[in-house]
Amino acid sequence: MELRHLRYFIAAAEERNLTRAAEKLFIAQPPLTRQIKQLEEELGVELFVRKPRGLELTPGGEYFLGQARQLLDKLSATIDETRRIAQHRKTVFSIGFVPSVFYGQLPKMIRRLRQNKNLEILLYELKTQEQVEALKTGKIDIGFGRVNIEDPDVEQELLFAEPIIAAVPAGHELGRHPPTMQELSEWPLVAFPSGPGPNFADITQALFHSRGLKIRVSQQVNDLQTALSLVASDMGFTLVPEQVCKLNREGVEFVSLGEPGITIPVIASRRRGENPNAVMRLVNSILHELVENRLSGRYP
Structure with missing residues (x-):
């Protein structure tokens, strides 16, 4: 053949x-x-x-x-990486990520990896399902997402469970105390659209549906920055992972929820059964340290 x-x-x-x-x-x-x-x-x-x-x-x-x-995609990725290595004489390491994990410790990891002058770090913004496919074709070496995906060729590691918080307009009554899901359901929601496969929109909307609560969507948006802009414009509230509060967006307040245990996972995805090379061992070491910082309360 x-x-x-x-x-x-x-x-x-x-x-x-x-x-x-x-x-x-x-x-x-x-x-x-x-x-x-x-x-x-x-x-x-x-x-x-x-x-x-x-x-x-x-x-x-x-x-x-x-x-x-998949075979042709893998070949294409291999050819591209070979050319980059030949051109730069560097080891290429590619990372896939969903945007909401990029406000926490991931930039720290990338910054530390970039200190190695023999490494070239490539970043790809990909949904978790897209990360799985990119791992299988060799486009990326590790992915950071939010959703469990069952695939025999990919293994996933739960790094930690991250609290979900509410982003509300500055000065809004929802910010006076940690709101319950019932209280949030009485206000318009700036929502992220659902798509094929489980995603953040499915997870957050299920928080209301599982409690028998209806939601009133004021606007659907495709990205976090637009959602926060609409919240600042008093179009409603939105739910976000805790890391997003580091944005300090003008006109937006971030408040904890009034119900315990409402979290969303942060998941690392890697190719299954692959012996880690020197770069992956370094990544795993840095990642372990950063996760320990997060779990022990030394989260920056």
Whole structure:
């Protein structure tokens, strides 16, 4: 099996039509048909069902499509990293993160790693599910997120449980004492939109739904900074991880919740079964120290 077999198969699977796939690949259709047939013979399975209107993936074809994409993504990431290493003569270490973990100790870790002149640190803002895929393709080496994702190729470590707090307009009555979920539900919420898979929006809205409380969403926003701007404009309150209070945003007060035990995890994701190299051992050592600081109350 050669790389061209994978590229040809992916093109045919995406176009669901050999003529269009051949045009996309800038080759004639007969050679493409032969290459797909050779791939099927080598695998010993049919990847497509041929129909009058085009191609349809078999269950085996659906599975192979996902694996083929991962293989080519992994190859692309390897080539990019090889070029960077050759150009800079540095070891490249890539980190994925969700924005809400970047207000705590993660910048400290990155700052310490950057003191090593032989390291080049690359940062990627990715949702937790995207981090899992990026780990599998080699795009990142470690990810920091909020959500548990079950995947046989990735292991996740709970670093600590972080309190959820409320961001309310400065001077608002919600800031006079730690509000309960019941009290918060009586005010408009600036919400983050839900998406595929579990995310922060699902977690926070479930806090109300599990208590039988309805919420009144005043606005949906895609990022934290916009949410805080709307809170400062008295559009409502929003729920955020405790680390966010380090922003000291004008017009916004951060208050603890009046109910104990409302937290959200901070999770590190790594490739499963991979022996840590020198850089990963350094990362793990710094991370252990920073987590100990957080748990012992020396959180900066």
